Amino acid sequence: MNKMQPIGIFDSGVGGTSIWKEIHELLPYENTIYLSDSKNAPYGLKTQEEIIALSVKNTEKLLELDCKLIVVACNTATTNAIKVLRNSYKVPFIGIEPAIKPAALKSTNKAIGILATRGTLSSELFAQTSELYTKDIQVVEVEGNGLVELIEAGETNSPEMKDLLLYLLQPMLEARIDHLVLGCSHYPYLIPVLREILPNSVQIIDSGEAVAKQTKSILAAQDLLNETSANSSNLFYSNANPLVLASIISSEVHNYKVDTLDF
Secondary structure (H helix, E strand, O other): OOOOOOOOEEEEOOOOOHHHHHHHHHHOOOOOEEEEOHHOOOOHOOHHHHHHHHHHHHHHHHOOOOOOEEOOOOOHHHHHHHHHHHOOOOOOOOOOOOHHHHHHOOOOOOOEEEEEEEHHHHOHHHHHHHHHHHHOOEEEEOOOOHHHHHHHHOOOOOOOHHHHHHHHHHHHHHHOOOEEEOOOOOHHHHHHHHHOOOOOOOOOEEOHHHHHHHHHHHHOOOOOOOOOOHHHHHHHHEEOOOOOHHHHOOOOOOEEEEEEOOO
């Protein structure tokens, strides 16, 4: 391992770029490689065996591309596969899971909402975390069915998206939640629309900043932080149509390349 090797990041599609942005902001000199597995999105409706197989496939490709650390920028992949990945490979892995703990601790209404995929909500890791921190809290869990597909299609701000969110969030509004946990790395791209629907009193929480801080911490602990001030290389690969990925990235960074890759 050397400090110049890239950080590898993968997700079931473009959503994990919300995690990449936080990492790039905190660690601007780190080289990165992002895999958008849009061909197989969404992961949230797949079996655990399928999710593990896809996560292994993505990991193998990032190791082939010489990555020094891998960020699993997908809640469903983290909650279903990260234990297998850590037991199978020597490279450090950083996972992402819904930020239930801060939401539960900060809630004054004792009611929080969690918007996530079926794969995350039904996972063992999610159940353990939820049980640990929400004993006296009303938790409204909602499967975000259809949201990832619309985001992948570039329909983040469409009337169809707003109508779907209005329908999905209704149980949370009725429960008077004061915190909404975004349990999918795609969902931060919905924050502008969510702000239109939710009362101002509802705090929206995602995990991006915490993942970036953990990435920095692990790299520092293993003496792998890239300390040069040279421009970083940021490569983004999609195994489907790269146009949505390119449109998201283009406004965020100058030194980047978006391309198709079969993986």
